[in-house]
Amino acid sequence: MNIFLILKRWIEIPIHYKTLFWGFVRNEIKGRFAGSIGGFFWSLVTPLANLLIYIFVFSIVLQVRLKPMETGTDSFAVYFLTGLLPWTAFSEALSNATDAFLGRANLITKVSFPLEILPMSGVIVPFLLNGLGFVMFLVYLVLKGYFHVAWMWLPLVVAVHMVFTLGMVSLIASLSVFLRDIKQFIGTALSLWFFLTPIIYPLSMVPEKLRWVIKLNPMYPFIELYHQTLLHHFISFEMLAYAGSLALLCFLGSAVFFERSKYAFADVL
Amino acid sequence: MPLNAIEAQNLTKHYRVYLRPFDRLKEAVMRKPCHDLVEALADVSFDLPEGGTLGIIGENGAGKSTLLKILAGTTRPTSGEMVKRGRMAALLELGSGFHPEFSGRQNIYLNAALLGLKEKEIRDREQEIIAFSELENAIDRPVKTYSSGMYVRLAFSIATSVDPQILIIDEALSVGDQRFQQKCVDRMMNFRKANKTLIISTHSMYMINELCSRTLWLKNGRQCGLGKTPSVVSNYLSYLEEGVASSIDKPSEPSKPAESLMPDILIEQVRLLDEKNEPVVHIRQFQTLIVQVKTRRVGKPILGHLAVGIGFPDEVQIFETTTKMSGLEPIVFSGEQVIELKIPSIPILGGNYLVRVRVGDEHAMREIHRMTYGPFLIESDHPEIGMMWMPHSWNEPRAA
Numbered sequence: 001m002n003i004f005l006i007l008k009r010w011i012e013i014p015i016h017y018k019t020l021f022w023g024f025v026r027n028e029i030k031g032r033f034a035g036s037i038g039g040f041f042w043s044l045v046t047p048l049a050n051l052l053i054y055i056f057v058f059s060i061v062l063q064v065r066l067k068p069m070e071t072g073t074d075s076f077a078v079y080f081l082t083g084l085l086p087w088t089a090f091s092e093a094l095s096n097a098t099d100a101f102l103g104r105a106n107l108i109t110k111v112s113f114p115l116e117i118l119p120m121s122g123v124i125v126p127f128l129l130n131g132l133g134f135v136m137f138l139v140y141l142v143l144k145g146y147f148h149v150a151w152m153w154l155p156l157v158v159a160v161h162m163v164f165t166l167g168m169v170s171l172i173a174s175l176s177v178f179l180r181d182i183k184q185f186i187g188t189a190l191s192l193w194f195f196l197t198p199i200i201y202p203l204s205m206v207p208e209k210l211r212w213v214i215k216l217n218p219m220y221p222f223i224e225l226y227h228q229t230l231l232h233h234f235i236s237f238e239m240l241a242y243a244g245s246l247a248l249l250c251f252l253g254s255a256v257f258f259e260r261s262k263y264a265f266a267d268v269l
Numbered sequence: 270m271p272l273n274a275i276e277a278q279n280l281t282k283h284y285r286v287y288l289r290p291f292d293r294l295k296e297a298v299m300r301k302p303c304h305d306l307v308e309a310l311a312d313v314s315f316d317l318p319e320g321g322t323l324g325i326i327g328e329n330g331a332g333k334s335t336l337l338k339i340l341a342g343t344t345r346p347t348s349g350e351m352v353k354r355g356r357m358a359a360l361l362e363l364g365s366g367f368h369p370e371f372s373g374r375q376n377i378y379l380n381a382a383l384l385g386l387k388e389k390e391i392r393d394r395e396q397e398i399i400a401f402s403e404l405e406n407a408i409d410r411p412v413k414t415y416s417s418g419m420y421v422r423l424a425f426s427i428a429t430s431v432d433p434q435i436l437i438i439d440e441a442l443s444v445g446d447q448r449f450q451q452k453c454v455d456r457m458m459n460f461r462k463a464n465k466t467l468i469i470s471t472h473s474m475y476m477i478n479e480l481c482s483r484t485l486w487l488k489n490g491r492q493c494g495l496g497k498t499p500s501v502v503s504n505y506l507s508y509l510e511e512g513v514a515s516s517i518d519k520p521s522e523p524s525k526p527a528e529s530l531m532p533d534i535l536i537e538q539v540r541l542l543d544e545k546n547e548p549v550v551h552i553r554q555f556q557t558l559i560v561q562v563k564t565r566r567v568g569k570p571i572l573g574h575l576a577v578g579i580g581f582p583d584e585v586q587i588f589e590t591t592t593k594m595s596g597l598e599p600i601v602f603s604g605e606q607v608i609e610l611k612i613p614s615i616p617i618l619g620g621n622y623l624v625r626v627r628v629g630d631e632h633a634m635r636e637i638h639r640m641t642y643g644p645f646l647i648e649s650d651h652p653e654i655g656m657m658w659m660p661h662s663w664n665e666p667r668a669a
Contacts, residue, residue, distance in 0.1 A: 017382075018387075018388075019378075019382040019386065019387050019388045019391070020379075020382040020383060023378060023379045023382045024379070027368055027371065027375070027379055030371070030375075031368060031370060031371075034370035034371065034411075035370060106362070106365050106366070107365055107366045107383075108343065109338070109343055109344070109361075110343060110359075110361040110362045110365035110366070111341075111343065111359070111361070111365060111366055111383050111384075112341050112342035112343045112357075112359065113383050113385075263344075263345045266338070266343045266344040267284060267285075267344055
């Protein structure tokens with residue numbers, strides 16, 4: 001099995017099957033709001049409401065302050081949201097991933113189409129939906145005077161983060177076909193993972209002896225990159241290289257696993 | 270010599286059956302087999318030239334669906350080789366991939382994209398798909414509100430509009446009303462005429478006879494017959510006949526496969542003949558019309574009655590008669606028979622009509638099998654309006 005051929009396939013599929021790919025994305029998004037009167041409106045209101053609640057609670061009521069030297073901001077709400085929004089996209093993608101193949105058994109056993117499209121749209125959709133909230137948050141940051149040229153790294157950071165997510169989603173999606181327990185366990189795993197990632201606390205608050213645990217967490221470099229570009233206004237190329245290779249490794253590993261197991265899907269489902 | 274659209278060689282499919290999902294993991298980790306092997310398909314080989322039509326018949330569980338899944342590419346054979354040439358559309362289950370919350374129109378887009386169409390191609394075909402499915406009034410409603418017949422109509426319209434070189438259909442047309450089924454058969458006929466390759470699996474011998482030049486008979490996953498449709502079908506029917514006979518011998522046997530598959534009396538063919546017993550193409554008003562019905566009874570002779578009716582395509586019947594109404598004794602159905610109804614002069618006005626033939630039990634109460642012929646055209650020189658021409662004359666106007 002040639003790894004370059006697999007890679008080529010993953011790159012070509014969304015181009016060759018453009019209609020199908022975007023059809024899945026569109027349907028997934030529309031499907032979430034199907035039957036509701038507000039429809040797309042809710043995907044704007046919900047993140048906006050969340051944003052306002054966090055800012056209100058942490059900046060106005062509790063007035064939690066951070067040390068700007070360590071976090072790049074003194075506002076806890078700003079620090080928290082910088083990590084939370086990318087995390088939400090990631091964790092939504094992962095918790096939906098268990099159903100990417102399992103929930104479409106009927107389709108997979110009856111229609112022949114490139115299955116790679118399913119994890120791909122499974123990553124695009126939460127990133128698009130949470131992207132709306134993220135853009136609102138960026139606007140808030142600009143208004144608060146956080147804008148900086150270092151933000152130009154943001155698209156790259158998001159891209160690396162998405163590649164990592166795609167790897168995780170493909171792995172979980174294909175594993176779930178064989179191990180249905182993953183579905184039960186993913187929620188707990190994600191909330192554990194959330195608290196082991198420096199989102200709700202800065203790394204500097206973790207006792208020095210225990211920091212290595214946090215740093216081993218594969219999600220740490222991605223969240224840290226968001227913190228760096230948006231708040232610290234610089235990017236550490238070591239961190240970027242680390243995150244990039246982690247993402248690539250995770251994706252390639254999952255792609256190989258997917259390639260080997262995909263022919264068994266129709267038989268197992 | 271045309272190229273082969275499909276070449277299948279020694280296709281074999283084994284399914285591993287695990288009693289518990291945990292066994293699958295155990296096997297993967299311990300490397301010790303923890304499964305039972307089920308042979309769904311064994312050594313099936315055939316070639317299908319471009320433009321060929323292949324019917325697949327067999328009892329339930331004979332491996333028809335497995336074979337179609339392999340041909341469609343949703344599953345891989347355990348061993349064996351398959352080559353296919355050309356765009357393929359498979360209808361393994363009608364409406365798989367429909368999203369119940371979305372409207373019919375939205376589902377057209379996703380479903381056609383699944384079958385490999387590009388956005389522009391779908392847009393070009395949208396109107397035609399809707400028109401064929403006859404869902405103009407319901408197309409913007411969510412498909413969860415559709416009846417199963419509407420579901421099938423939409424799915425069939427999409428699959429066939431993709432214009433594939435190879436079309437695979439699995440038992441798809443058993444739903445939907447007679448008229449739509451006829452429309453589907455017509456469309457598949459056009460497929461044949463356009464030199465496209467067609468593979469159908471069905472329990473309907475009528476459809477196989479009508480559509481397929483060659484037939485493959487599967488029995489317990491093995492190839493039991495492959496060849497010209499009439500000979501394979503007749504072998505299959507006599508095999509079913511034996512099955513019925515042996516299950517009568519052994520009444521304790523719970524499964525009678527043949528019974529569920531076939532009506533007691535089968536209408537095999539309906540033809541329209543003129544007074545010289547020649548098949549008619551153009552029917553003229555007041556000509557002699559003979560409705561010839563070919564029936565087949567598998568098993569012991571049984572009694573029954575036959576009904577022949579003429580009506581409009583929209584279910585409205587103009588005239589129907591039965592052998593019982595005509596005061597005849599019940600017909601003894603046994604083997605292949607031909608029964609004819611002669612109408613010396615057909616008074617129906619010009620238009621499109623259907624002949625509906627039904628066979629019922631000896632009391633003419635329970636319907637056993639039915640077949641519809643047509644629509645066919647009756648041509649008339651009379652300008653009058655209505656259903657049929659009645660002899661008439663006008664009296665001179667006079668003072669009242």
